[in-house]
Amino acid sequence: MSEQTAPPAAGRLYGVGLGPGDPSLMTLRAVQVIAEADVVAYHSARHGRSIARSIAAEHLRADHIEEPLVYPVTTETTDHPGGYQGVMEEFYASAAARLAAHLDAGRTVAVLAEGDPLFYGSYMHMHKRLADRYRTEVIPGVTSVSAAAARLQTPLVEGEEVLTILPGTLPEEELTARLAATDSAVVMKLGRTFPAVRRAMETSGRLAEAKYVERATMAGERTGDLAGTDPESVPYFAVAVVPSRVGNPGSRPAPETGEVVVVGTGPAGPLWLTPETRRALADAEVLVGYTTYLDRVPRRAGQVRHGSDNKVESERAEFALDLARRGKRVAVVSGGDPGVFAMATAVLEVAAQDGYRDVPVRVLPGVTAANAAAAAAGAPLGHDYATISLSDRLKPWEVIAERLAAAARADLVLALYNPGSRSRTWQVGKARELLLEHRSPDTPVVMARDVGGPEQSVRIVRLADLDPAEVDMRTILLVGSSQTQVVRRGDGAQVTWTPRRYPEA
Known part of the structure; x- marks a missing residue:
């Protein structure tokens, strides 16, 4: 006052x-x-x-x-x-x-x-x-946070690192997710919460780095590694600290063996990363990927980046596996979800060869373009749908046309990836012709471009009005079924959804 x-x-x-x-x-x-x-x-x-x-x-x-x-x-x-x-x-x-x-x-x-x-x-x-x-x-x-760092004589954060302060009373899964997603962390209010906090540290991959500080600057002060702390001895006035990696170059746990983790960045920038993906990217010694996708990942001291063109997937996968075979922890960075028309397949295909069968490979999910576009438009994927790539670079157009026709006859909503590019200009028009043989001209089509990015554009048009000239590689098309609805909301915006119940049910 x-x-x-x-x-x-x-x-x-x-x-x-x-x-x-x-x-x-x-x-x-x-x-x-x-x-x-x-x-x-x-x-x-x-x-x-x-x-x-x-x-x-x-x-x-x-x-x-x-x-x-x-x-x-x-x-x-x-x-x-x-x-x-x-x-x-x-x-x-x-x-x-x-x-x-x-x-x-x-x-x-x-x-x-x-x-x-x-x-x-x-x-x-x-x-x-x-x-x-x-x-x-x-x-x-x-604060006790500053006191703990001083007693550990360890920097908490440096440069562009992020510090997260968490109460140990959070649910264990929430603690795990937040520990995985941050650079440095301090967990307060230990005492009876300590066993859950320790499990969260272990599950999130932070236990080897974590320090323990009890009663900092007070009588009975104690410090040490969190992993070796007796849970029965932990009072309320204690904190767990995951310190800076920049300031503590030896704090990153050394890999027992190399591995490849294939991660998806989602359709755009950091907002679309999952906590698990953030942790994998932070733990990696080497990042490998298409340069555009690598640019979405924050730079970290000590990490090595290998960017390449988007058309050398097998070579990129083999390079990553070679590094892992030599003991490196490698993250292969993909857009969207790595398992949907992306790098996971390329890595696993090369990893199946005799020389790489013993190299550990993990695939972490990401938000794929179809789900991001559907959410931006409403819920057009609310019922059964099929996902088809219109690119004929890796499969014949005849196969694509047959699948389009089969999905259209089955009245499935369609998510059409890779619809067009500078060198592929006719596929969208041909797909529209095939679909109109089985769908009404009024069928709603979501044209979503650069979802999550600065140039995001989401429009709903009639199938008959779909203009191939407005479609490029940054666009995904969601073609409705006979049941897909479109309404205009009170603010003038259109939304679309596909009911979960089919009329005959």
């Missing part, structure tokens, strides 16, 4: 960050505010001992009014009708009322908070209930 709108006789509220535990890490401003306060409030469990008070103890005066805010429950169960959340809401409301009484009487109130007041701290519950009514100042403090 501003000075102008606060009640003139009211006191001032301070949220005072005390730092991670060592009293010498308190800021000068924190010490000054405590010294000037009339009331010092701090949270504690029912045993009455307050870590916050112990940090600030040497700065408390005999004439300070102390307000212990004692939690009614911590980790135990409660018979409150609103459950744990209900009993805590009542506690925070009551505590805020006690502090408000002091503020209304003109007293200055300092609420002590370990670490930083607005970083996973108890003070924020008072702030949300009081800051709009009283003049308030928050004094930042050194």
